[in-house]
Amino acid sequence: MSEIQPLIAGNWKMNGLKESASEVLAIKDKLTDESFDPQVDVLICPPATLVNSLVELLADSTIKIGGQDCHNEISGAHTGDISAEMLADSGATAVIVGHSERRKNHGERDNDVYLKTLAGHRAGLTAIICIGETEGERRSNQTLDVVKRQLHGSMPSSALAINTVIAYEPVWAIGTGLTPTPEDIAEVHDMIRQELSTIVDTGFAARTPILYGGSVNADNARELMAIDNVNGALVGGASLKAESFLGILSAYLAE
Ligand code: PGA
Numbered sequence: 001m002s003e004i005q006p007l008i009a010g011n012w013k014m015n016g017l018k019e020s021a022s023e024v025l026a027i028k029d030k031l032t033d034e035s036f037d038p039q040v041d042v043l044i045c046p047p048a049t050l051v052n053s054l055v056e057l058l059a060d061s062t063i064k065i066g067g068q069d070c071h072n073e074i075s076g077a078h079t080g081d082i083s084a085e086m087l088a089d090s091g092a093t094a095v096i097v098g099h100s101e102r103r104k105n106h107g108e109r110d111n112d113v114y115l116k117t118l119a120g121h122r123a124g125l126t127a128i129i130c131i132g133e134t135e136g137e138r139r140s141n142q143t144l145d146v147v148k149r150q151l152h153g154s155m156p157s158s159a160l161a162i163n164t165v166i167a168y169e170p171v172w173a174i175g176t177g178l179t180p181t182p183e184d185i186a187e188v189h190d191m192i193r194q195e196l197s198t199i200v201d202t203g204f205a206a207r208t209p210i211l212y213g214g215s216v217n218a219d220n221a222r223e224l225m226a227i228d229n230v231n232g233a234l235v236g237g238a239s240l241k242a243e244s245f246l247g248i249l250s251a252y253l254a255e
Helices: 018-032 048-057 084-089 100-105 110-122 135-139 143-154 182-199 202-207 221-225 242-252
Strands: 007-011 041-045 064-067 094-097 126-131 164-168 210-213 232-235
Touching (some): 007 164, 018 048, 094 110, 182 210, 182 221, 221 232
Parallel strands (some): 210 232
């Protein structure tokens, strides 16, 4: 039995208006029902516009709120950007960095992700570092090399198990309904666990949560979350509705 407290993190991407508070309230209500007690930490990463209002809405709940990206500087002339300190000031406790959509749409490279991770830590946030291969890289058998390179390029050696989460997200599995086989996921997660101990203290390496992300839903969560070295999930589409998100949390109910 792993001693790592699992985490289910919802990534709303560019979805969500004020009215989405009703989905969050439904999740909160269900989690306060004693008969529904999944043994898992819950984080929701809405668009930045909703961070503060959802933090206030969840003040008396165990659900945490995170950002989806941050700039690496504290402040300055960066129109449209948000610093990790601003997210922390709004009540966020975590920030996703290096999501493949940021890497693809905004040209972010491992070193940018590294700097954003440091920024998150500087602001007292948990950094959720996303890494994962493209379809072409998987087809040409480069998965382990690519993921290893991204891990080493994105993760600072100053990272601690309490402020860093790794999310393995194969790009081809995001939003497609496709998932790797459990064996393929286990192979990558095992490699990540081993590599972590070459970057950070072995104690931290053993305790750093490694999430799987890419088409996780209520139907496949139990199987995916049971894989060795999978300590939770980063969930996109299925995090937008309370019903499907709660279905994923159900994977962590005692049998
Ligand atoms: P998905 O997205 O669950 O919709 O595949 C996952 C992610 O991009 O984090």
